[in-house]
Amino acid sequence: MARPKLHSDDAILDAARDLLVRGGPGAATTAAISSTSGAPVGSLYHRFGSRPQLLAEVWLRTVRRFQAGLLAAATSGTAMERALAAADWTVEFALRHPADARLLLQARREELLADADLPAHVRQSLTDLNKPVIDLLRGLAADLFGAPTPARLERLAIAVVDVPYAVVRRHLSRGTSPRVDRDLVSHAVRALLDAPAG
């Protein structure tokens, strides 16, 4: 049909992500993404339309990767088993996709993505993004605590996402190999979920 791409979309998104992780949004200039990936600036705009849209795609790809594993990990077993599996996936994700994990840890959605200058369909993708995970947490909270009140949902999110990330954070920002004590994470998660209701 047409001329094939010299540089894959993923390669360009990888370059942008690595620049973001290294030096933040300020480092991910179009010129930098171009020279890192090898794709000329014109190609970036031909593919993604604008810098904001390119960065949005980076974000979407990373979050989807994380969520896919999270949903897969927390499908079977008792509620506590699923919660522990979800927490462990957060660690596993950091080990398997360190660059993506660093993006999730370090990038602030609001800073990275100014929704104002994104086309409608991208905005929609971004808002739809959290639905499946919220449903997952809602189900877990119902099984664990009885009813999914906001406070309990939050506690669950802290236990299965925030705390595991807190444990891997130091390794990730340094780039050192993350030899994380998974039992330590399970220990903390269990303590958070078993703690008396606040």
Added chain:
Amino acid sequence: MARPKLHSDDAILDAARDLLVRGGPGAATTAAISSTSGAPVGSLYHRFGSRPQLLAEVWLRTVRRFQAGLLAAATSGTAMERALAAADWTVEFALRHPADARLLLQARREELLADADLPAHVRQSLTDLNKPVIDLLRGLAADLFGAPTPARLERLAIAVVDVPYAVVRRHLSRGTSPRVDRDLVSHAVRALLDAPAG
């Protein structure tokens, strides 16, 4: 001796910090800091020399505020009591200085401060910054675990700093009033410190 300042250094640093917290380094332009604080651009350079130095002062002020309370909180009692007090201070700090806490949570030192374009004495201040806290953790680790191995130091830092911040993180990024369950934090910290050695 001379004309007094119309705009205090603290007011300027506050403006810069709020912009950083809101929109990241990209939002803290000299023009934005000027219009937010009221101080003209010329004054910013007269006071701080350059934008990097101004941002470095913001960072230094925030870290020092946090550390002062941390060191004060963890001075008396058993080792476990001091560790719990340190963890609780992390929550307390987020309640008392939400903007500073958000800066510590969100800003990445490497992204905010390019050491290359900072004068030597500022660089020195930045490197000296962590010493007292490392000493504190080292002492706590010795009392808690026997000897302060790197793995134990890290575990302590996770328990005392990272986990408490993980708990307040969601509140801080939204700006909602952080009604944090402190007992939940103590629970998790205790679990991490009591867990069998990894």
Added chain:
DNA sequence: ACAGTTCTAGAGCGTCCTTTCTAGATCGTA
């Protein structure tokens, strides 16, 4: 071989940002 389509390639434009510069304002002191 030809047409149609998609992608590469990078020079150039307008904008915003950091920094500098100069003139004037406001203080303490003599």
Added chain:
DNA sequence: TACGATCTAGAAAGGACGCTCTAGAACTGT
């Protein structure tokens, strides 16, 4: 009041960045 010192004030220079634009290259289907 006059003087030195410090700070205010904002215009303007110089550079970097996002984005556009045009020309051509590379492939498929006929």
